[in-house]
Amino acid sequence: MIEHNLFHKINTFMIDIYLKATSTTAKELIIYEDKDYFTSNCEKGCPNYNNNWSCPPHSPIYTQYSQPYKYAVLFLLSCKNNQFDYIKSEYLKVEESNSVLTFKMDELCRFLEAELDGKMLSNGWCQMCETCSCKMGFSCIKPAEMRYSLQSLGLNVAQLATDYFNHDLLWFDNEKAPEYSTVIACILTNFYIEDSTLVNNIKKLQNI
Numbered sequence: 001m002i003e004h005n006l007f008h009k010i011n012t013f014m015i016d017i018y019l020k021a022t023s024t025t026a027k028e029l030i031i032y033e034d035k036d037y038f039t040s041n042c043e044k045g046c047p048n049y050n051n052n053w054s055c056p057p058h059s060p061i062y063t064q065y066s067q068p069y070k071y072a073v074l075f076l077l078s079c080k081n082n083q084f085d086y087i088k089s090e091y092l093k094v095e096e097s098n099s100v101l102t103f104k105m106d107e108l109c110r111f112l113e114a115e116l117d118g119k120m121l122s123n124g125w126c127q128m129c130e131t132c133s134c135k136m137g138f139s140c141i142k143p144a145e146m147r148y149s150l151q152s153l154g155l156n157v158a159q160l161a162t163d164y165f166n167h168d169l170l171w172f173d174n175e176k177a178p179e180y181s182t183v184i185a186c187i188l189t190n191f192y193i194e195d196s197t198l199v200n201n202i203k204k205l206q207n208i
Contacts (some may be wrong), residue, residue: 035154
């Protein structure tokens with residue numbers, strides 16, 4: 001496992017982001033798959049259900065999607081929410097924190113998937129277009145750029161965080177922002193990626 005610090009500047013504020021990454025086999029993640037359960041949750045509570053090509057019911061199951069790949073590199077980004085105390089609303093603190101983490105994760109994994117010849121499994125829904133063409137009944141207009149998330153493929157992200165990173169996911173509760181926010185993503189590849197290779201590529205991205 002590697003641990004590394006990233007930074008993201010918002011106006012005059014520098015947000016400290018904590019990165020963890022670890023490699024495993026693609027098959028080992030199958031035990032975290034419960035596609036029916038997570039699709040049902042999406043249908044009940046997510047406005048992106050059937051409105052985004054990266055989301056259920058359009059997303060495939062992890063077992064099927066990961067079949068061409070041998071390995072998986074899991075990434076976790078987290079940051080303390082007290083870094084957003086310049087925002088008065090507790091809910092908006094979490095919104096901003098998640099927005100920063102999602103942006104950094106997408107930037108990191110899109111860079112690394114090209115460097116590692118892999119395929120990214122993102123955090124959350126695809127936001128490549130301002131409005132997904134799925135809502136209008138058209139085919140995806142950016143299929144080469146669209147990526148599925150771990151959740152949309154039916155994987156239990158909370159359990160992955162616990163088992164691979166010893167990290168608990170926290171949620172907005174009782175009108176109070178949690179201590180930290182977290183996002184998790186993955187890159188599927190056919191080559192085992194050494195920790196040193198990951199670190200060197202992360203530093204390369206930071207220097208661009």
